[in-house]
Amino acid sequence: MHQQIFSEQLYLGIYVGIIFLAIVNNVSLYIRTKEKSTIYLVLFIVIGGGGPVFANGANLINFWPGLSDSAGRIMPLLFLISLYLIIEYIQLFLRLQSPENIFEKGVLYERGIFIIGLLLLFFLPYVSALKLIAVLTIVSAIVIFAACLIYINKGNERGKIIIKTCSLLFLGFIIFQLRVMGYISANFFVDRSFEIGFLSFLILSSVIIPTRYREEEKHSKHQRINNAVKNPEKITEGNIKEEDEINKINLMLVDRAIELGSINKFNEKINSSLRFDEVIQGACKELLKLFPIDFASIGVLSDKKDKLTVVAYQPLKSNGQNAMGTEINLASNDSFLNKLKTGKPFIIEKVSKSPYKESFVNFKQIYERDNVFVVPIISISEIIGAMFLAASDENYKYSPSDLEIARAVALLVAGSVEKAQLFSQKEKALNVAQTDLEIGRQIQSGFFPEEMLDIKGWEVFAHFKAARQVSGDFYDVFQINSSKYTAFIIGDVCDKGVGAALFMVLFRTLLRAYSQKNETVKDIYSLLREIILNTNNYIAETHYNSNMFASIFFGILDSDTDEIHYVNAGLEPPVVINSGGDIINKLYPTGPVIGMFPNLAFTVVTIKLKPGDILFAYTDGTTDAKNSNRESFSDKNLLKTVAAPWSSGFSMLYDLNSNLFRHIGSQDQYDDITQIAVRKKLSLEENKHSIIRKASQDNLEDLRNFIEKAAIYCKLSDDKVFAYKLATEEICTNIIKYGYDGIEKGEIKLEFLVDTNKAVLKIIDYGKQFIPEEFELPDINEDWEDRKIGGLGITLVNGLMDKVQYSKESDNSNCITLELKIV
Amino acid sequence: MEIRDNLTNNLVVIKITGDVDALTAPEITGHIRKHIEKGNVNLITDFTEVLYTSSAGLRMLLTAVKETRVRNGDMRLVNVQPDVSKVLSLTGFNNILKIFPDVDSAIKSYE
Numbered sequence: 001m002h003q004q005i006f007s008e009q010l011y012l013g014i015y016v017g018i019i020f021l022a023i024v025n026n027v028s029l030y031i032r033t034k035e036k037s038t039i040y041l042v043l044f045i046v047i048g049g050g051g052p053v054f055a056n057g058a059n060l061i062n063f064w065p066g067l068s069d070s071a072g073r074i075m076p077l078l079f080l081i082s083l084y085l086i087i088e089y090i091q092l093f094l095r096l097q098s099p100e101n102i103f104e105k106g107v108l109y110e111r112g113i114f115i116i117g118l119l120l121l122f123f124l125p126y127v128s129a130l131k132l133i134a135v136l137t138i139v140s141a142i143v144i145f146a147a148c149l150i151y152i153n154k155g156n157e158r159g160k161i162i163i164k165t166c167s168l169l170f171l172g173f174i175i176f177q178l179r180v181m182g183y184i185s186a187n188f189f190v191d192r193s194f195e196i197g198f199l200s201f202l203i204l205s206s207v208i209i210p211t212r213y214r215e216e217e218k219h220s221k222h223q224r225i226n227n228a229v230k231n232p233e234k235i236t237e238g239n240i241k242e243e244d245e246i247n248k249i250n251l252m253l254v255d256r257a258i259e260l261g262s263i264n265k266f267n268e269k270i271n272s273s274l275r276f277d278e279v280i281q282g283a284c285k286e287l288l289k290l291f292p293i294d295f296a297s298i299g300v301l302s303d304k305k306d307k308l309t310v311v312a313y314q315p316l317k318s319n320g321q322n323a324m325g326t327e328i329n330l331a332s333n334d335s336f337l338n339k340l341k342t343g344k345p346f347i348i349e350k351v352s353k354s355p356y357k358e359s360f361v362n363f364k365q366i367y368e369r370d371n372v373f374v375v376p377i378i379s380i381s382e383i384i385g386a387m388f389l390a391a392s393d394e395n396y397k398y399s400p401s402d403l404e405i406a407r408a409v410a411l412l413v414a415g416s417v418e419k420a421q422l423f424s425q426k427e428k429a430l431n432v433a434q435t436d437l438e439i440g441r442q443i444q445s446g447f448f449p450e451e452m453l454d455i456k457g458w459e460v461f462a463h464f465k466a467a468r469q470v471s472g473d474f475y476d477v478f479q480i481n482s483s484k485y486t487a488f489i490i491g492d493v494c495d496k497g498v499g500a501a502l503f504m505v506l507f508r509t510l511l512r513a514y515s516q517k518n519e520t521v522k523d524i525y526s527l528l529r530e531i532i533l534n535t536n537n538y539i540a541e542t543h544y545n546s547n548m549f550a551s552i553f554f555g556i557l558d559s560d561t562d563e564i565h566y567v568n569a570g571l572e573p574p575v576v577i578n579s580g581g582d583i584i585n586k587l588y589p590t591g592p593v594i595g596m597f598p599n600l601a602f603t604v605v606t607i608k609l610k611p612g613d614i615l616f617a618y619t620d621g622t623t624d625a626k627n628s629n630r631e632s633f634s635d636k637n638l639l640k641t642v643a644a645p646w647s648s649g650f651s652m653l654y655d656l657n658s659n660l661f662r663h664i665g666s667q668d669q670y671d672d673i674t675q676i677a678v679r680k681k682l683s684l685e686e687n688k689h690s691i692i693r694k695a696s697q698d699n700l701e702d703l704r705n706f707i708e709k710a711a712i713y714c715k716l717s718d719d720k721v722f723a724y725k726l727a728t729e730e731i732c733t734n735i736i737k738y739g740y741d742g743i744e745k746g747e748i749k750l751e752f753l754v755d756t757n758k759a760v761l762k763i764i765d766y767g768k769q770f771i772p773e774e775f776e777l778p779d780i781n782e783d784w785e786d787r788k789i790g791g792l793g794i795t796l797v798n799g800l801m802d803k804v805q806y807s808k809e810s811d812n813s814n815c816i817t818l819e820l821k822i823v
Numbered sequence: 824m825e826i827r828d829n830l831t832n833n834l835v836v837i838k839i840t841g842d843v844d845a846l847t848a849p850e851i852t853g854h855i856r857k858h859i860e861k862g863n864v865n866l867i868t869d870f871t872e873v874l875y876t877s878s879a880g881l882r883m884l885l886t887a888v889k890e891t892r893v894r895n896g897d898m899r900l901v902n903v904q905p906d907v908s909k910v911l912s913l914t915g916f917n918n919i920l921k922i923f924p925d926v927d928s929a930i931k932s933y934e
Contacts, residue, residue: 700845722875722906729877733845780915784888792878792914799913 276420277312283413284314287389290405291373291398295365295390298413299328301383306331308386313365316392326363333359340383345375345406347398363388370394375406379414387413437498441469444501447508449477455486455559457684461649461713462490462676463657465669472500473619473672474508483521484560490676491552492571492619494593503539503548507594510535511554524565525604528556532567532594532602539595549595553587553617555678562680564615565606569594572620572635577652579612579682581645587615609680614649616642616678621671622656627663637663647690647751649677650713655691658702687714690751695736695765703750704729707761714754720820723800724752724761727818730793731763739767739814754822761818769814772806826854832930835863836901840872843880851880855887855898864896867929871902876910888920897921901929 026042280298287296294316299308308328315321330337336356339346348354350370360367371391377384387410398406452460462475472493479486489511493500514531521527532554539548551570558565568574570593576585591602609615618638625633641659646652653675660673689710693699707728711721732748740746751762777798778791798804803819824841835858839851858866866887873880887898899921903911911917923929 697845704844719906719909725875726877726910729844729879733877733879778914780913781918782915784885784892784919787885787889787919789882789885792881795914796878796881796910800909 276417276424279416279420280312280413281314283387283409283416284312287387287409288314288316290409291389291402292392292396293373293389294392295369295388297323297365297388298377298385299388300385300417305337310363311385315365321365323363323365328359328363329361330359337383340374340376340386343376343378343383345373345398345403345410348372348374366390371396373398373406375410377410377414377417379418384414384417437469440498440501441466444470444505447474447476447505449475453477453479453486455557457681458486458557458559459649459679459681460486460488460676461653461679463653463673464675465673467621467669467672468497470498470501471672472496472504473621473674474504475674475676476508476512477676478512478515480515480521480527480556484558485521485524486557486559487515488555488557488676488678489552490571490617490619490674491550492621492672492674493550494548496671499546499548503543503546503550506543507535507539507550507552510538511552524556524558528554528565528567528604529602532569532591533599536569536594536596536600536602537598540598543595549593551593551619555615555617557678561608562610563606563608564678565604567591567602567604569602572618572623574615574617575639575642576607576609577614577616577642577644577646578610579645581643583639583643584613587617609678611680611682614646614652614677614679616649616652616675618675619672621669621673622660622675624671625660625664625673626667626670628665628667633660633663646679647688649679650710651689651691653677654689654706654709658706685755687755688751688753689713690749692747692749695732695740695745695748695767697736699748700729700732700736703732703748707750707752710752711759714752714759716754716759716820716822720759720822723820724759724818727761727797727800728763730797731816731818734770734793735763735765735767739765739770741768743767757822759820759822763816763818764809764813766813769808770806770816824850826851831926834865834867834930834933836867836869836926836930838869838872842875843873843883844875844877845879848877848879848883852883852886855883856890859890859894859896864891864894865933866891866896866898867901867926868898869901869926870904870907873907874904876907878914880907881910881914881916884916884920897933899923899929899932901926 023042026039030039030042284296284298287293295313297310297313300311301308307330310323310326310328313323333356336359339356348356351357351360351367351372357367366372366388369390371394373387373389373391375387375389377386387406389406448464449462452462460477462477464473464475466473472495474489474491474493476489477486489508491504491507493504493507511531514534515527532552539550551572553566553568553571553574555564555566557563566587568587568589569591570589573586573588575583576587578584585607587605587607590605592600607615623633623635623638627633638656641656642652644652644655646655656675657673689706691703691706693703704725708721708725711724716724728750735748736745746766749762749764751764753760753762772794775794776791777795778788780795782788797818801818802821803817805817805819807815807817809815824839824843824847827838827840829836829838837851837854837858841847843851855866855868858864868884868887884898884900891898901923902925903922908917911920911922921932923932
């Protein structure tokens with residue numbers, strides 16, 4: 001029976017398979033390594049092994065009894081080749097007592113297969129085929145079972161290969177058994193025995209040999225790069241003798257570029273943020289992409305150097321285990337810290353059995369692991385932390401190139417961590433600075449008078465809005481030594497920001513201090529000149545190097561004579577507007593700005609105001625205010641706006657700023673805005689404020705704000721302010737909606753008067769008259785289903801006001817009078 | 824004026840910050856209508872940060888109450904400030920609307 005199985009053709013098949021593979025293998029080995037000996041081996045195999053097969057009928061002696069002539073004749077050659085391979089194998093095996101690298105291990109596997117094939121050829125004719133195949137089937141089945149167990153438990157690559165190989169063998173042997181037992185036709189095997197021999201050998205080898213190449217390739221790439229990196233002197237012109245040498249170097253450089261690229265990408269990723277937690281979390285994520293690991297974490301060394309605290313971690317697949325804040329204790333184990341201090345990455349093979357195990361007791365994700373790569377993070381030769389990488393494959397061997405990458409990454413992480421720490425310090429400093437500025441603003445706002453002085457027959461009103469937290473503009477109103485004289489100042493210190501703000505405080509303090517110097521005021525001219533000159537000299541002499549100066553308008557009001565004595569030190573000329581709305585005077589500068597040089601000349605000028613006249617002064621923040629088209633509000637526009645008959649300084653400044661802030665819109669305020677209005681009242685008790693706006697929905701808010709601010713300015717209580725605000729909205733809404741319904745939109749005028757016992761708001765329009773008697777008020781006791789939506793406004797106005805009166809005036813205007821008593 | 828929604832126990836709490844007047848009320852009405860269209864008819868409106876309401880605000884409240892109640896829902900007010908409370912009582916709205924001192928008690932009232 002075995003005569004049929006181990007036919008001549010089968011022998012030839014296996015033999016040709018060995019020759020074919022030996023040639024292919026050695027040629028490819030030569031291409032990869034340029035190792036000359038492999039090419040000699042190919043020649044030897046081709047001539048010695050291949051020759052007889054192709055030179056059919058060569059005159060060789062059949063040494064092998066029981067075989068046909070041609071099969072018997074190749075046996076001596078087969079013997080020679082086997083001898084060569086076996087000797088080589090023993091040599092290799094001796095050289096590699098402990099086969100360290102995969103490449104050489106691969107060679108061992110490969111040669112082993114050849115030798116098994118050859119041994120089969122030699123000894124099979126003498127063994128009972130059935131018994132042998134039965135044994136081999138059982139052995140391969142056991143190996144598959146064992147490999148499966150290993151593979152399932154450890155999930156490694158080698159187990160997979162063994163399963164694949166033995167499964168094929170198992171299948172092959174089963175077929176053989178079926179054949180031997182007569183289930184498959186004998187003729188099939190006899191007819192196809194050459195092909196079966198050839199293919200079975202190829203299949204067997206194909207399972208093992210590619211594994212070898214994969215690993216060899218990976219290894220040789222690392223080897224080449226490392227050589228190139230470690231021995232850069234090799235890449236010199238003198239050394240490059242052959243073209244393939246250059247190709248090799250090119251290949252290395254390409255590989256290196258890929259690795260540098262991955263490091264660069266890593267760098268980019270972790271530097272995309274400046275926040276410490278984001279940086280290190282990003283680093284962990286990128287580490288998972290760089291190495292075959294399933295868990296990465298970063299620990300930071302404590303100041304006392306007694307522990308590492310995990311500040312970031314990233315598992316490949318989240319299992320819900322939290323590692324944040326885990327402490328790796330260093331106090332109990334000096335050796336671990338010392339190992340870190342060397343700065344070299346190292347591997348802990350089995351953490352729970354390592355000498356460092358106590359440090360990792362709390363770090364569950366690392367403690368149980370068998371292959372943990374520890375990379376110290378060094379910054380300016382100081383250890384600041386470490387990265388912990390747990391390999392997915394416990395047998396994974398980090399190549400020297402991996403170590404280099406790990407060190408590079410650790411440096412990048414150190415840099416980013418430092419940067420993030422610096423950034424957070426900067427943020428903190430910025431917060432402190434902002435808080436300081438806010439405190440500065442609060443302190444500075446304390447320098448502005450809280451309430452305007454009440455001067456009989458006069459109104460002094462100021463408006464101030466800082467462009468920044470602290471400002472260089474200021475205004476002040478105060479009485480000079482409990483005399484009849486009232487000083488009012490408006491000033492603009494050059495430059496902006498904190499420096500200007502400090503000088504603003506200095507200027508204001510000096511002006512106030514010099515004003516209060518004398519016990520009694522005899523000569524107001526001399527006093528004013530003295531105040532300005534002293535302030536000027538102090539700044540110019542004491543703070544000469546600061547080059548700070550201010551443009552200031554300093555006025556002193558004499559309420560007995562209605563005179564204003566003033567010095568204008570370089571400020572935009574204030575204007576005087578009469579009760580008719582005409583600009584009747586411009587108060588041009590009477591001296592230079594204050595603080596430039598000592599002992600400059602400042603002239604005092606006196607003007608007299610008539611009842612209804614307003615002196616209006618402003619800093620350049622008003623005229624320079626820009627809109628979205630970068631257009632200034634301008635002097636021209638300002639003068640046009642203020643040249644109107646005003647019932648009060650408050651009304652004028654409200655109207656001006658309502659126009660000004662409409663101009664600015666959503667733009668940032670360019671400069672501090674400071675304005676002051678001093679008005680000689682028409683009568684001693686006069687307290688009237690008014691505004692006129694076109695009757696449109698757009699102006700509703702403006703009208704309502706005017707009344708709210710006027711009521712506050714007149715010191716009305718909060719509930720009265722609310723009542724007037726609400727009444728203004730309700731009545732103006734009705735005028736806009738119904739009064740001017742169907743006709744051209746006219747004007748709405750608000751007139752607000754306050755005297756000692758009542759406040760009166762008159763809302764005047766020229767639209768259709770509202771006749772309250774014809775209007776049906778809603779029943780406020782009705783339930784929700786029946787409630788009407790209209791008439792609520794009138795109900796509210798009636799409820800909130802003490803007196804509501806509707807009248808038609810002689811000029812055909814409608815006037816609604818809303819009165820509240822002041823008790 | 825600012826409108827912010829909070830979902831608590833499947834109830835929409837609409838927090839309004841700022842004045843409720845002729846200019847802002849239509850926006851709030853539109854916002855509430857969107858909730859009603861989505862089927863959220865049990866609404867709570869937080870008035871803690873509302874210091875001013877005019878008749879336009881009252882119309883908004885009446886519209887919301889009518890539109891929710893016909894769908895078997897309601898709109899309830901929370902923490903009405905004194906000035907606004909005065910406006911509600913002057914117009915009898917305190918009898919129409921259910922008003923609660925805080926969000927929690929308003930939420931409980933729906934249970």
